[in-house]
Amino acid sequence: MKVDLVKYQIPQVSPEFFSPGGVGQTPWQIPTNRIELYRWSRYLIENNAYAHQMIDTLSETAIYGFHLQGYNAEWFTRELNGLQIENKMVDILKEYFGVGDCFTLLNIDCPLCSSDSNECSHQGAHFSAINILAPQNIEVVCPDTTHQMIFMRTTNELRKMLMTEPKETYEQMPEEIRNCVRQNKPFQLNPRYVHHFKYGVSEFQSYGQSILRPYIEDLIYHKSKNIVINLEKEIQQIRMEWARVKLTTWLVKIIDSLAVFNNISETPNIWWGDLRKND
Secondary structure: OOOOOOOOOOOOOOOOOOOHHHOOOOOOOOOOOHHHHHHHHHHHHHHOHHHHHHHHHHHHHHOOOOEEEOOOHHHHHHHHHHOOHHHHHHHHHHHHHHOOEEEEEEEEEOOOOOOOOOOOOOOOOEEEEEEEEOHHHEEEEOOOOOOOOEEEEOOHHHHHHHOOOOHHHHHOOOHHHHHHHHHOOOEEOOOOOEEEEEOOOOOOOOOOOOOOHHHHHHHHHOOOOOOOOOOOHHHHHHHHHHHHHHHHHHHHHHHHHHHHHOOOOOOOEEEOOOHHHHO
8 A cells, every 4th residue: 555645744854864953843753773863862962951961970970989999909990090990981881871882992002912803811911092982883793603792893984084194004004904994894893802881772682772762752853841851869870780780891801801911810899889878
């Protein structure tokens, strides 16, 4: 049966419709594409007071009271502080809650191997930085046989960046990555040094969803003059506690790697402050 789109006043628009300035009084489409949802979520966080308050409150409060305690705690604390770990955790949670996906990449320097393509465990290696990758440039692939997530970095933005960079930047890339850039094909990231924080979905799903997703239609089209996003303390504490579980898993991986690099057998415990005392 053919549907008369004009009769039912169903708009026909391109899927790439992102245009916050063009949103009028009449709803004409709701974003469902992953990249479009990223764009709208960022726009709302930057321009809507309720959304901005929610993301900032959750992200900054969740890391309250973070510290290491136990064996070699002072040494590991200095190492993590060198990576600006608390600032990074806030940024990670803003991505995690705000757009639903946060991909972190650990930069590792090793005097003995090219650790971009190897699982380095050499003494003397160290983490030089923690990078937060743009989620729209990462594709997650889950093979049916292993359920082990594979992270692919697209090269569209990389090709644009290299147009303004010195030629030496391109030449310093590994040959495998240079070939992918030339052919505009994605390349695989080392899963040992990439960590995916995803909100609101099971571990078997490829991508998360923004905490704003249930409110996005109302926020875009202003259906209510007094939109109040759910800020009940009990619900928010559950969300923050779950975010802490994810951060703890990530931090344990970093601490364990640092222990291997420096031949340390005992590692400290991770402690968090009581969220109820921070109300």
